[in-house]
Each structure stands twice: as C-alpha cells, then as structure tokens.
Amino acid sequence: MNVLVTENVTKRYAHHLALDAVSVAVPRGHVFGLLGPNGAGKTTLIRIINQITAPDSGVVLFDGHRLAPDDIYKIGYLPEERGLYRKMKVGEQAIYLARLKGLSRRDAITELKRWFDKFGIEAWWSKKVEELSKGMAQKVQFIVTILHRPPLLIFDEPFSGFDPINVNLLKEEILALKAAGSTIIFSTHNMASVEELCDEISLIDRSRVVLSGKLHEIRRQYGDNVVEITGRGAAGNLAHRLSGYAVATAECAQGYDKAVVRLQPGQTANRLLEELLPHVEITEFRELIPSMNDIFIKVVQQTPTVDA
Numbered sequence: 001m002n003v004l005v006t007e008n009v010t011k012r013y014a015h016h017l018a019l020d021a022v023s024v025a026v027p028r029g030h031v032f033g034l035l036g037p038n039g040a041g042k043t044t045l046i047r048i049i050n051q052i053t054a055p056d057s058g059v060v061l062f063d064g065h066r067l068a069p070d071d072i073y074k075i076g077y078l079p080e081e082r083g084l085y086r087k088m089k090v091g092e093q094a095i096y097l098a099r100l101k102g103l104s105r106r107d108a109i110t111e112l113k114r115w116f117d118k119f120g121i122e123a124w125w126s127k128k129v130e131e132l133s134k135g136m137a138q139k140v141q142f143i144v145t146i147l148h149r150p151p152l153l154i155f156d157e158p159f160s161g162f163d164p165i166n167v168n169l170l171k172e173e174i175l176a177l178k179a180a181g182s183t184i185i186f187s188t189h190n191m192a193s194v195e196e197l198c199d200e201i202s203l204i205d206r207s208r209v210v211l212s213g214k215l216h217e218i219r220r221q222y223g224d225n226v227v228e229i230t231g232r233g234a235a236g237n238l239a240h241r242l243s244g245y246a247v248a249t250a251e252c253a254q255g256y257d258k259a260v261v262r263l264q265p266g267q268t269a270n271r272l273l274e275e276l277l278p279h280v281e282i283t284e285f286r287e288l289i290p291s292m293n294d295i296f297i298k299v300v301q302q303t304p305t306v307d308a
Helices: 042-049 069-074 090-100 105-118 134-146 164-179 191-197 215-221 237-241 269-276 292-302
Strands: 002-013 016-027 031-035 057-062 075-078 152-156 183-187 200-205 208-214 226-232 246-253 256-262 281-287
Touching (some): 016 183, 031 042, 031 191, 042 152, 042 183, 090 105, 090 134, 105 134, 134 164, 183 191, 191 292, 200 215, 200 292, 208 215, 208 292
Parallel strands (some): 075 152, 152 183
Antiparallel strands (some): 002 016, 226 256, 226 281, 246 256
C-alpha cells in the first residue's frame, strides 16, 4: 500500500508553472528518492505535502485519505534550509520543537536524552545554538525531526554540510528507521546516496515527472547491454577472440587482458562466454549498469522544454 499519493498536482506562481500535473506514489516502508535539478519543482511538492502551501489543482492522499490538517503530526520534515533559534539553549529548543509535534514535556526529555546519548552530543544540551557548528546544529534538527516517530519522514538534502563519518551515521539511522517501518522521502542531488538508500525514485524536471520506478529496474532499463571481461592468457588473445564483437576498449596489463563489449541484437552474454571459455581463462565477467548520476544527466538533457 502507498503511504502518500499525489494525483495530477499542479501549482503556479505568477508566470511560473512550478508543478505540472505531477503524480507520484510513495510505497509504505520504502525509501523513495525525489530527484531533479534545481528549480524543477521538488521543493514545491514537498511544501504541498507539508501543507505549507496548497496546490492549485490535483489531490494529495495520505494513508488512503485526502491529506488533512491533523496529518502534519504524522510527518517529520527536515528542510534543506536549516532553522534553529540561535539564542536558545539546545535542550530547551529541542524540547520546544518536540512539544510542537505533540509530545509531553516528560516524554520529550526522555526521548531527547536517549537520542543525544546515541549521537554522542549530551554535552551540547546546555549550549546555545549559536555555539554549534553547522553540522552539530543539523544533528539536533535530525533528532527533532524523527523524535515523534512519524510514519512518514521527509529529508531534503539531509547530508549537506556533514563530514563523511557523520554522513555514514545518518545513513545508518535512515536505514534503521526504514527497518522499523518508517516511510522516507529522500530528496538529494547526491546520486551515490540515492543508489545506497533508495528503493524507488521519481525524477522531476521542468515541473513534470520524467522518470519513475524501482531503482534497480531503472538502472537496468538504461543499460546498453555492455559487459566487461577480464581474462588471462597469451597477450592479445582476448581481443583476438572478440573480433566478431563490438569491443569498446581492450587493454593488457600484468598478464591480464580486459575488454568492454557492447552486445548487439542477437548476441547474448551466455553465448559470448561459451565462445571464450575454451580459449581464455576468464577471471571476471560483469554487466556494466549505468549509475544514477549518468541516468540523471541523460534524462534531464533529453527532457524537452515546455512553455509555461
């Protein structure tokens, strides 16, 4: 079942069409990548889901019903634009934000102390926010976002400003939240993180959804039927045996031959292996699947411009 569905959501600002009949479906218990270049419409869609603004037309469904004001308590939102009151003490502000999400003061303190201990930031409790680095402040906001255990979490560029160690810490927590049953919308420009975390994606460009589906299926769909072969034998033997194939590159180093082969219609990986094995010791054979970064660039460059 889908936790969140948008149906033909459209939003216009003055002379700018921010969203043009955007439909997405976010499955329960998945990490869903909401992708797109700057200005594509992602932030507008996130703001509509959070009821910060309303669509001009279209429907947003949450857990099977039309999105209602009280649903905001079931959503945790970490925006790209961070915002904490700089003069307040960290603990005091975290309690305040937790209470806005419906927690009692007692429950808020209990949960916050547990998370501060887990993140190793207990010493920050009585510090003022202005004393924290950007990364430290982001840790506090991440904790406050997930504290009330909402069924839907929205993270907009959650790793911005973090060093690799803390990026890894947050990735582990996101996967743990997914394992515990949370549904996560993950918006980022970091395609490597998308490949690590996301089950499904929707790519928005020029206000429209231009690509959507399961991540592994999309990567395979955009593959060019290319395989990489590493073999050992007489120098040049691999290249010689591939004379009937479209070989993109071939190299020889330290007794090994390597070739990248683009299979043509009618050619299969199994048949290729059958032809090579009697003559070449194959040490590695793998399909080259394009990265999400390559797919992102290709799709965006091919998206036609639409008049607003």
